Amino acid sequence: xxxxxxxxxxxxxxxxxxxxxxxxxxxxxxxxxxxxxxxxxxxxxxxxxxxxxxxxxxxxxxxxxxxxxxxxxxxxxxxxxxxxxxxxxxxxxxxxxxxxxxxxxxxxxxxxxxxxxxxxxxxxxxxxxxxxxxxxxxxxxxxxxxxxxxxxxxxxxxxxxxxxxxxxxxxxxxxxxxxxxxxxxxxxxxxxxxxxxxxxxxxxxxxxxxxxxxxxxxxxxxxxxxxxxxxxxxxxxxxxxxxxxxxxxxxxxxxxxxxxxxxxxxxxxxxxxxxxxxxxxxxxxxxxxxxxxxxxxxxxxxxxxxxxxxxxxxxxxxxxxxxxxxxxxxxxxxxxxxxxxxxxxxxxxxxxxxxxxxxxxxxxxxxxxxxxxxxxx
Numbered sequence: 149x150x151x152x153x154x155x156x157x158x159x160x161x162x163x164x165x166x167x168x169x170x171x172x173x174x175x176x177x178x179x180x181x182x183x184x185x186x187x188x189x190x191x192x193x194x195x196x197x198x199x200x201x202x203x204x205x206x207x208x209x210x211x212x213x214x215x216x217x218x219x220x221x222x223x224x225x226x227x228x229x230x231x232x233x234x235x236x237x238x239x240x241x242x243x244x245x246x247x248x249x250x251x252x253x254x255x256x257x258x259x260x261x262x263x264x265x266x267x268x269x270x271x272x273x274x275x276x277x278x279x280x281x282x283x284x285x286x287x288x289x290x291x292x293x294x295x296x297x298x299x300x301x302x303x304x305x306x307x308x309x310x311x312x313x314x315x316x317x318x319x320x321x322x323x324x325x326x327x328x329x330x331x332x333x334x335x336x337x338x339x340x341x342x343x344x345x346x347x348x349x350x351x352x353x354x355x356x357x358x359x360x361x362x363x364x365x366x367x368x369x370x371x372x373x374x375x376x377x378x379x380x381x382x383x384x385x386x387x388x389x390x391x392x393x394x395x396x397x398x399x400x401x402x403x404x405x406x407x408x409x410x411x412x413x414x415x416x417x418x419x420x421x422x423x424x425x426x427x428x429x430x431x432x433x434x435x436x437x438x439x440x441x442x443x444x445x446x447x448x449x450x451x452x453x454x455x456x457x458x459x460x461x462x463x464x465x466x467x468x469x470x471x472x473x474x475x476x477x478x479x480x481x482x483x484x485x486x487x488x489x490x491x492x493x494x495x496x497x498x499x500x501x502x503x504x505x506x507x508x509x510x511x512x513x514x515x516x517x518x519x520x521x522x523x524x525x
Contacts (some may be wrong), residue, residue, distance in 0.1 A: 159368065160193035169194040169352055170215070170320070175224030177210050177376075184210040186376035187224070197346050197353045199363040202373035203399075208356045211373075212322050215354065216245045229319055242319035248328045250309035252297040259284065259293040262312045269316075283311040286345060303334045310342070314349065323355045327362060339365045360400050364388070372396050388447075393525050397445045404451075404492055405523075406444040410436050417517070420444055424489045429462040430520040443523045450519035451493035453481065453505060457512045464514040467491065469507055479504070483513055 160166050168191035177185040185207040192198045200208040213219040214226060217238035226233045229242060252261050259280050266276035284290045287307040297305055306326065313321055326342070327335045343366060346353050357363050363370050364384045372379045372387065372395075380392045391397035394405060408422030418432040420442060428444055436442065458464055470490070471482035476497070483491045493513055505511060 160195055166193055169229060171227040173225045175221045178222045183376055188378055194352055195350045196368045197366055199355045199357055199367035199370045201357055201363040201370050206373040207376040208373050209324055212324055212356050216243055216322050217241050243322055244313045244316055244318040245322040246309055246313040246326055248325040250305050252308060254297050257294050257296055258308050261308055262315050265316050279315055283315045287311045303338055320352045325357055394443055394523055402448050402492055404446045410438055410440045430517040433522050445521040445523055446515055446519055448492045448494040451513050451515050453493055453495060454512050458514045461514040466512050469509045469511060
């Protein structure tokens with residue numbers, strides 16, 4: 149059986165001169181004295197699977213509802229496919245929205261749930277059910293077309309809701325925590341199904357989630373939100389490897405943060421005097437000045453752990469393993485340095501080790517200069 153063609157251009161933002169499909173300019177939303185979304189600028193391109201990521205209450209769902217037309221911006225403009233949405237009601241927008249609750253009609257079969265919107269628009273019954281059947285095949289539920297929602301699993305109900313949202317062929321699909329009701333294993337499986345469907349159809353998806361792993365798996369790009377503002381926009385690798393602030397570094401994955409000041413700058417190396425680790429050597433970074441306050445960010449997997457002191461490694465410290473956890477593909481360590489600082493480190497369990505490092509052992513940890521990300525805020 150041949151694989152469906154991929155309709156999506158997965159990196160449209162990289163094309164020189166590409167026109168944004170969605171343009172958000174200076175959008176603010178206030179509820180009385182409370183500002184839910186604050187002066188947001190955002191461009192999303194056709195065929196993206198874009199994730200708005202942030203903690204509860206950061207404004208991501210409010211922004212999604214403004215795109216759908218369920219909320220009106222207090223100020224600013226929203227343009228979709230070249231059209232200003234200011235006076236366009238929700239039912240006239242080229243969008244559809246899928247809610248976390250799925251909101252399926254319990255008295256209708258699966259196929260009737262999917263075809264319902266088309267029939268309400270006046271489409272011929274035969275055409276509506278043909279399109280519903282086509283969408284059910286795509287989400288692999290064609291054999292369950294005659295069942296009712298209460299006869300389905302959570303993952304199956306989620307796919308029915310997705311089929312119902314896509315059957316009307318919107319230009320933009322908005323998904324608010326679409327996988328939040330699923331258990332961990334089913335959520336992971338459904339993430340890849342969602343990616344495959346989006347790539348096949350080429351529909352632009354905007355997904356709201358608070359789950360960092362989900363955003364990293366799903367997204368072509370991520371917009372990290374905090375207090376109604378977008379802190380950083382970038383591809384998952386960019387957000388993880390080169391965060392632009394302590395908040396983003398700490399919110400996405402696990403990180404060690406070390407505060408200090410720029411102590412010396414040379415053409416090929418820079419030194420930061422940190423409060424936790426003492427002097428740290430790293431590559432020079434443009435825009436920094438002597439005495440400037442900075443933070444060095446290091447991901448746990450960038451630390452090397454050994455029983456003997458590494459040779460010719462500039463950033464090296466000794467400590468004791470205070471805690472450790474084995475989680476299959478990797479081991480996580482909490483290492484207490486002699487000055488009391490706690491370091492989070494991890495190692496991949498690629499090879500079977502008959503004598504692994506364990507609790508209360510003295511170890512050396514080291515990190516290459518290039519592993520540090522210097523943050524100024």
